[in-house]
Amino acid sequence: MSAMRQMGTPRVQGTRLPEVTVGVERAEIERREKVFSVAELGVSYSGKPALEEVTLDVYENTVTAFIGPSGCGKSTFIRCFNRMNDLIPGARVEGTVLYHGADLYGRDVDPVDVRRRIGMVFQKPNPFPKSIFDNVAFGPRVLGLGGNLDERVEGALRRAALWDEVKDRLKDGALGLSGGQQQRLCIARALAVEPDVILMDEPASALDPISTTRIEDLMDELKRDYTIVIVTHNMQQAARVADMTAFFSVVVDDDGSARRGILVEYDTTSKIFTTPSDRRTEDYVTGRFG
Amino acid sequence: MRASFQEELRELEELLDRQAELVLRSVRAAVEALVARDVELADEVIAFDDDIDDVYLRTQEAIELLLARQTPVASDLRLVLAILHSNVHLERMGDLCTTIAKLTKLSVDLPSDEVLLAAFREMGERCEEMIRTALRSLHERDAVLAESLIHLDEMIDLSNRRVVSRLLELGPENLEWGLRAILMSRCLERIGDNAVDIGERAAFLATGEFREFTDASRDPRPLV
Numbered sequence: 061m062s063a064m065r066q067m068g069t070p071r072v073q074g075t076r077l078p079e080v081t082v083g084v085e086r087a088e089i090e091r092r093e094k095v096f097s098v099a100e101l102g103v104s105y106s107g108k109p110a111l112e113e114v115t116l117d118v119y120e121n122t123v124t125a126f127i128g129p130s131g132c133g134k135s136t137f138i139r140c141f142n143r144m145n146d147l148i149p150g151a152r153v154e155g156t157v158l159y160h161g162a163d164l165y166g167r168d169v170d171p172v173d174v175r176r177r178i179g180m181v182f183q184k185p186n187p188f189p190k191s192i193f194d195n196v197a198f199g200p201r202v203l204g205l206g207g208n209l210d211e212r213v214e215g216a217l218r219r220a221a222l223w224d225e226v227k228d229r230l231k232d233g234a235l236g237l238s239g240g241q242q243q244r245l246c247i248a249r250a251l252a253v254e255p256d257v258i259l260m261d262e263p264a265s266a267l268d269p270i271s272t273t274r275i276e277d278l279m280d281e282l283k284r285d286y287t288i289v290i291v292t293h294n295m296q297q298a299a300r301v302a303d304m305t306a307f308f309s310v311v312v313d314d315d316g317s318a319r320r321g322i323l324v325e326y327d328t329t330s331k332i333f334t335t336p337s338d339r340r341t342e343d344y345v346t347g348r349f350g
Numbered sequence: 351m352r353a354s355f356q357e358e359l360r361e362l363e364e365l366l367d368r369q370a371e372l373v374l375r376s377v378r379a380a381v382e383a384l385v386a387r388d389v390e391l392a393d394e395v396i397a398f399d400d401d402i403d404d405v406y407l408r409t410q411e412a413i414e415l416l417l418a419r420q421t422p423v424a425s426d427l428r429l430v431l432a433i434l435h436s437n438v439h440l441e442r443m444g445d446l447c448t449t450i451a452k453l454t455k456l457s458v459d460l461p462s463d464e465v466l467l468a469a470f471r472e473m474g475e476r477c478e479e480m481i482r483t484a485l486r487s488l489h490e491r492d493a494v495l496a497e498s499l500i501h502l503d504e505m506i507d508l509s510n511r512r513v514v515s516r517l518l519e520l521g522p523e524n525l526e527w528g529l530r531a532i533l534m535s536r537c538l539e540r541i542g543d544n545a546v547d548i549g550e551r552a553a554f555l556a557t558g559e560f561r562e563f564t565d566a567s568r569d570p571r572p573l574v
Contacts, residue, residue: 273351280354299419300355333418 086328089303092119093160095257095287096141101155103136103145111136111321114155116306123279123288125298125329128308128344133321134291137308138259141289142178143171176203179250183262185242187234187249192217192226195234195245199253212252219285220248221278240271247278251286258282260290264297276301295345298329305329307341355420362416362433363489365409369440370485372402373447374478377541380447381474384454384534385467392458395451402444409437428558432488432551439544439551443481446537446544453530453537460527466516470531473509473538476502480545488552496549496556500563503542510539 096118103111111133118124118141126134136145143164145151157164164174176199187195196213199205205212213230217223222244226237234245243263250258260279264272279288279301292298298305306326312319325332325341336342343349376398383391413434416422422430480502487496513535517528546563554560 270351277351277353296421299421300352329419330415334414 089119095120097158099156104152106150109320114323116326120287121283122303123283123301124304125302126291126306127295127298132308132310134308135261138291141259142175142180176253177255178257179255180259181246181263184266185246187242187245191231192234193230196248196252216248216252219251220244240267257287262291299333302329305332309340358416366433369405373440373443374481376444376447377477380450385471387458389455389458392451392454396448399444399448406441428555432555435551436548439547443541443544446541450534450537453534457527457530461523462527466531469509473506476506477541480542484545484548487549491556493553493556496552499546499549503546506539506542510535
């Protein structure tokens with residue numbers, strides 16, 4: 061018998077090669093459920109358009125990143141997902157945002173319930189001036205969520221990768237934690253009310269590099285159970301953590317009087333950072349234009 | 351920390367290992383086909399190159415994505431660059447095995463020489479040993495082990511040089527086979543060179559400095 065036949069058949073069988081091709085990745089993501097479906101979305105503040113004609117879908121158990129230069133509307137856009145723009149006087153949202161197929165801005169939709177299911181973490185950590193325990197317990201108490209509160213708090217702190225650091229001092233004030241710990245506490249606070257989605261607006265920009273890495277590692281773990289949407293001005297962060305990336309840019313009216321944001325390109329992060337389709341995306345991610 | 355990134359680096363090394371396994375099988379089979387004058391096996395080697403090319407492309411794509419998304423630095427960057435280059439060297443080895451197989455098919459009915467066939471078998475074994483050593487030196491970040499490849503390579507180079515003198519001893523009836531034998535020997539010698547090249551990348555990974563282990567302009571060994 062020949063050596064090659066002795067070594068097994070020439071065709072390599074049962075080879076587990078990692079699936080890394082860009083095309084395969086997109087197809088797999090698009091098979092997942094759509095958590096948000098946005099169609100022709102526009103936002104204006106006091107009649108001035110801030111963002112227009114955005115159409116995209118956010119898929120379940122992914123990290124989706126919005127990147128783009130200052131003023132491109134990415135923070136305005138993420139606020140549409142939990143109706144935070146409702147709280148801004150003069151803000152107007154047009155177009156549709158479907159959340160699991162239902163109109164997020166429907167007449168009968170309770171915005172408070174929206175913000176429980178679609179939690180938010182902000183750039184500057186904002187723990188309440190309370191104990192670590194009470195910060196996490198606040199939401200469940202206010203909402204009257206049942207079950208054992210201690211277990212709920214511990215579960216949230218564990219999922220936010222903070223439990224081991226604070227388990228022996230839950231009664232200590234939250235403001236005594238480091239910046240990175242405070243941010244993870246804010247994530248735990250959002251997790252405690254059993255959200256479906258976690259929105260993060262520049263979650264690590266106020267943190268040191270190691271804390272940033274911990275938050276990024278946390279996003280990677282959390283996406284198994286939640287859907288994460290982040291705004292980041294740090295492109296490399298988007299490249300590291302996001303499955304899908306949307307690039308927004310600014311357009312200026314001919315007379316230079318008005319600037320508004322538009323969605324330029326939305327695709328898998330792999331595609332955006334290797335072979336972007338739009339020249340503007342290429343210019344932005346390569347740093348030629350910002 | 352950065353668990354996904356670490357996992358991607360591990361997968362890259364695994365891809366390279368997979369590539370090396372395929373190339374080892376190809377070398378073994380190409381030499382066996384040559385020595386046993388087995389045309390069917392030679393055809394298998396030629397077809398098998400598609401599998402090697404497939405892993406080569408997957409590795410290239412994985413490296414491109416990893417560089418774009420993870421911005422590796424320091425030893426991580428050296429690892430990715432070492433794998434990038436080693437991937438090309440392994441793919442070249444696969445092509446050289448295909449060439450040996452094609453030459454085998456062309457010369458299967460020609461009178462050969464038992465002495466040279468035995469030498470080819472030994473050169474093949476030496477090539478396999480060099481591939482294994484080169485990959486091990488890369489995985490273990492062992493510059494000393496990498497540099498030991500020079501000595502293994504010398505034996506192959508010596509055998510390659512002796513092919514011409516052996517052919518001159520043979521009669522004209524072996525001429526056609528002999529001309530192809532020179533090319534096949536050259537292919538085996540090039541496989542050895544590519545293994546040394548992987549060793550140089552392994553040493554770069556370990557030390558941060560790239561240098562060629564030998565340089566033809568400063569090689570003291572006689573050309574004979």
